[in-house]
Amino acid sequence: MKLKVEKLIKKFKSTIAVNSISFEIEKNTTLGLLGPNGCGKTTSIGMMLGLITPSSGKIYIDNIYFEPKNRIQLLSLMNFASPYIELPKKLTVKQNLEVYARLYGVTKIKERVNEMVEDLNIQNFLYKKTGELSSGQKNRVALAKSLINKPKLLFLDEPTASLDPDVGDFVRQYIEKYKKNNELTILLASHNMKEVERLCDKIIMMKHGEIVDSGTCDQLIKKHGRENLEETFLKIARSKNEL
Amino acid sequence: MNFNKIFALSLRHVYLIKGSFPRILDLIYWPTIQIFLWGFISKFFTLNSSYFENTVGIILSAAILYDFLFRSSISYNMMFLEEIWSRNFTNLFIAPIKISEIITALTITAIFRTLIGLIPAALLAIPLFGVSIFKIGIPLILLLITLYIFGVTLGLLVTSGLIRFGPSFENIAWASLFFLAPLGCIYYPIDILPEWLRIIAKLLPLVHIFEEMRNILIHDILNYYQIFKAIIISLIYFIFGIVIFYLSYEGAKNRGTLINMGE
Numbered sequence: 322m323k324l325k326v327e328k329l330i331k332k333f334k335s336t337i338a339v340n341s342i343s344f345e346i347e348k349n350t351t352l353g354l355l356g357p358n359g360c361g362k363t364t365s366i367g368m369m370l371g372l373i374t375p376s377s378g379k380i381y382i383d384n385i386y387f388e389p390k391n392r393i394q395l396l397s398l399m400n401f402a403s404p405y406i407e408l409p410k411k412l413t414v415k416q417n418l419e420v421y422a423r424l425y426g427v428t429k430i431k432e433r434v435n436e437m438v439e440d441l442n443i444q445n446f447l448y449k450k451t452g453e454l455s456s457g458q459k460n461r462v463a464l465a466k467s468l469i470n471k472p473k474l475l476f477l478d479e480p481t482a483s484l485d486p487d488v489g490d491f492v493r494q495y496i497e498k499y500k501k502n503n504e505l506t507i508l509l510a511s512h513n514m515k516e517v518e519r520l521c522d523k524i525i526m527m528k529h530g531e532i533v534d535s536g537t538c539d540q541l542i543k544k545h546g547r548e549n550l551e552e553t554f555l556k557i558a559r560s561k562n563e564l
Numbered sequence: 565m566n567f568n569k570i571f572a573l574s575l576r577h578v579y580l581i582k583g584s585f586p587r588i589l590d591l592i593y594w595p596t597i598q599i600f601l602w603g604f605i606s607k608f609f610t611l612n613s614s615y616f617e618n619t620v621g622i623i624l625s626a627a628i629l630y631d632f633l634f635r636s637s638i639s640y641n642m643m644f645l646e647e648i649w650s651r652n653f654t655n656l657f658i659a660p661i662k663i664s665e666i667i668t669a670l671t672i673t674a675i676f677r678t679l680i681g682l683i684p685a686a687l688l689a690i691p692l693f694g695v696s697i698f699k700i701g702i703p704l705i706l707l708l709i710t711l712y713i714f715g716v717t718l719g720l721l722v723t724s725g726l727i728r729f730g731p732s733f734e735n736i737a738w739a740s741l742f743f744l745a746p747l748g749c750i751y752y753p754i755d756i757l758p759e760w761l762r763i764i765a766k767l768l769p770l771v772h773i774f775e776e777m778r779n780i781l782i783h784d785i786l787n788y789y790q791i792f793k794a795i796i797i798s799l800i801y802f803i804f805g806i807v808i809f810y811l812s813y814e815g816a817k818n819r820g821t822l823i824n825m826g827e
Contacts, residue, residue, distance in 0.1 A: 373818075
């Protein structure tokens with residue numbers, strides 16, 4: 322699924338949170354959305370998910386203009402995972418996955434839930450209440466929920482934040498494996514530069530609501546004369562003028 | 565509308581209630597307390613006043629019906645608040661569900677929560693005070709439907725506020741019904757109100773419902789015109805509530821408050 326964003330602007334009263342950003346994500350590729358806190362990443366993702374109405378600009382998903390009348394059709398092909406949102410804590414993992422499978426119109430619910438449970442090693446805590454899980458377990462359940470409808474376009478907001486290196490690596494490995502075997506386009510917002518280097522085909526850097534640079538990791542590192550993406554990120558984030 | 569999705573939204577709340585005994589107890593506890601409280605107050609009035617021969621019956625029936633209204637509204641709000649408290653709000657609004665499906669699911673599920681509270685309380689009143697609201701007969705169903713529509717409407721308006729203003733609007737959710745109680749003429753006839761307030765009170769379906777309840781219980785008179793008037797007024801408010809909900813949703817999307825709404 323291809324995602325195209327055209328001159329997207331979001332103003333909150335006098336504040337411009339996102340200032341005319343344009344980019345494209347080719348089908349089955351992963352785009353990294355980087356930038357310091359408050360640079361407009363979450364607002365941009367919110368607009369692409371239909372949670373925030375843009376002040377102006379357009380979003381196309383597979384050349385279909387994302388507007389209220391085709392919101393349901395497009396949302397059923399997308400999904401989202403973030404450590405900052407959770408699933409109902411009092412429901413068991415199984416109940417949550419079943420509810421979301423139904424909400425996304427999954428036809429063979431039992432089969433799909435079992436598939437996700439097996440793939441993400443959820444068996445041991447399937448009947449536990451979601452609120453009683455550890456961060457690593459919660460993260461795997463959130464990932465299972467985000468893939469329950471076999472999305473064609475997936476938004477991941479810091480998918481490995483607050484995870485220990487082992488679980489973090491498991492999640493990254495799983496995303497890589499899943500992408501290899503399924504048709505999936507990913508937009509990944511992350512502060513973990515190693516993760517971005519490993520998962521993303523291309524990245525865009527945002528600052529003060531604008532895209533200040535874009536390219537592959539190697540291209541950006543080379544362009545800014547740094548040794549790795551972390552240093553490149555710091556250079557861009559700390560520079561006073563636009564690059 | 566997709567009934568499987570409506571079922572899924574309801575199922576989430578059924579799982580929640582089913583899995584928590586304290587929640588079930590809480591649903592039953594307050595209506596039962598109301599019955600005890602008003603039962604004893606009315607018994608005292610009966611012994612010390614000659615105003616109504618059937619004070620206990622009138623006041624207790626009013627308390628049960630008012631509690632039904634209260635529970636239906638609170639149930640609606642609670643289900644919405646659960647989504648905010650559990651930080652599930654964003655997940656819900658990025659799922660391919662229509663707003664009409666959310667409203668329908670909340671409306672259907674609220675009735676279960678409300679009935680879990682009402683039925684034990686109404687049954688308890690029979691052996692304890694010899695009062696049965698079922699004596700109202702068939703019109704009781706119409707009165708309950710009207711109260712339910714109005715209760716859900718209040719729920720819709722409060723949830724619209726939650727979407728618009730965020731969790732800080734929570735306190736209004738609890739207080740909303742107390743604003744209307746004095747004007748609803750629940751425990752007294754409308755004639756008690758000053759004339760200018762009667763005009764406002766008549767704009768609420770509550771006055772017509774509780775007047776009709778008293779007519780049935782005291783005078784054994786049934787006026788379907790009053791009941792249908794109450795239903796029509798409730799439906800008008802309900803449509804108004806839906807419009808406000810849609811406006812709040814669009815407003816929240818403009819302000820960006822749907823993302824990361826939580827405790």
